[in-house]
Amino acid sequence: MKELKIIIVLLIGIVISSCDSDFLSPEPSSGITSATYYKDASEVQTAIIAIYDGIQGINSTRTQDLHAVQYEYYLTEMRSDNTRTKSQEGEAAQFESYSVEATNGIVSNYYGSFFNVIMRANTVLANLDVVTDPDTKKAFEAEAKFLRAYAYFNLVRLFGDLPLIDRVIGPLEKEIQYTRVSTSTIYDLIENDLETAVVGLDNSYTTRASKAAAQALLAKVYLTDDKNYSRAQSLCEDVMGSGFELLDNFNDVFYTERNKEIIFAIGFESGLTADSQNFSAEWLNGVGRTVGVNYVTTDAVNALEESGGDRTAFSYRIDPAQISQNQVTKYLPDGQDGGDDGRTFEGDARLAGNDWIVLRYADVLLMHAEAIMAGALETTSSNAIESYNKVRERAGLEDDEDGTLTIDELLLERRVELAFENQRLFDLIRLGKAQEVLSAFSAANGYNFASTDLILPIPQREINLSQGLMSQNPGY
DSSP, X not given: OHHHHHHHXXXXXXXXXXXXXXXXXXXXXXXXXXXXXXXXXXXXXXXXXXXXXXXXXXXXXXXTSOOGGGGHHHHTGGGTTSEEOSSOOHHHHHHHTTOOOTTOHHHHHHHHHHHHHHHHHHHHHHTGGGOOSHHXXXXXXXXXXXXXXXXXXXXXXXXXXXXXXXXXXXXXXXXXXXXXXXXXXXXXXXXXXXXXXXXXXXXXXXXXOOHHHHHHHHHHHHHHTTOOHHHHHHHHHHHHTTTOOOOSSTTHHHXXXXXXXXXXXXXXXXXXXXXXXXXXXXXXXXXXXXXXXXXXXXXXXXXXXXXXXXXXXXTEEEETTEEEXXXXXXXXXXXXXXXXXXXXXXXXXXXXXXXXXXXXXXXXXXXXXXXXXXXXXXXXXXXXXXXXXXXXXXXXXXXXXXXXEEHHHHHHHHHHHSXXXXXXXXXXXXXXXXXXXXXXXXXXXXXXXXXXXXXXXXXXXXXXXXXXXXXXXXXX
């Protein structure tokens, strides 16, 4: 996608800066602008592909580059009881100790990255009139709205109230850019966008938007926001009838990419800086670095050892270079283990091609059970238990023994099945267990968790640029 990074500047005419300028303010960089570039469907399609490029993020160590999904584990797994840094140093350590500052550069980078994705989606939606074929136009609208909804869903769960930017805005429209609206208003946009996506997409793709991806994401939105359990159940059942299945071997989910279990993934390709990712290498501490990030907590190790079944061996390992530490192994760079010392790779581990899995079938089965439970602490529904058992059976575990599925059992199963896939924090919040679980985890480790830590600070840079329009979240 190297050429897409050039195209997006031509198409949108916007340069993203992390220092002195407004990240949504256009700066002329070419005589070609969105007003003059878009002439036909093929040009709109290049802009759609560029949205994925924005989600993929830039594989570099430059703080001014937008890293997007490559930074997501900091804001999610490392704020749960699943992972931590190796040496408790730097900005990364703020996440594990619940001491995130509004000036944290990783937070600012993620916030800017996903508003950049929203801007790219809005640009596509603003130029659909040049698409003359009605079916193509409908599909393009559905795809752009799916991606905008995906970006907003990530942001609203992490930051709470947000600016609602549902169209291309100009550099003088500061009030729209910096006025935060309620989460309910953001969720209205997300749900409407995903309903459009469900109608307008098919299941042609795994690393692009699809009907099943829209259905699965919308089910998770309904479980999270307005607790529309019946709609969430129906959406999950639609996906369950769409030909997806659990792979026999858990490890194959991650190393036989774009398989029948994957509903939606962010695609990466190895060896090319423009298309690869470096989080796999960062997690291993295996490329000459000394800090290490996203290391597995003792709490997560215990959960996997007790309840992970066949998944345990494929989820974490002892650090070959320091046996007191444990590493995430679901995303070993291109499937290589780094040799006996964890550092010896055939290629550059920082140019890994592992796709990032956003939605997979096991997640849908467990959401199906959750939707049937409908907020109850337990259920005896055979349909809920059947979906729950399917995930356990693949892991070599016994079926539910007592005919009753509890929220705690479901939450534990989601933890060990989806460990290190950026789901744990959101699961704890959605299922009403975050305060209890994270308070206990924090106390046991000498951290500083408070209820206000369930959402992140709005980046201080945005507060400053707003000139009084934007407020900060409580606790920051």
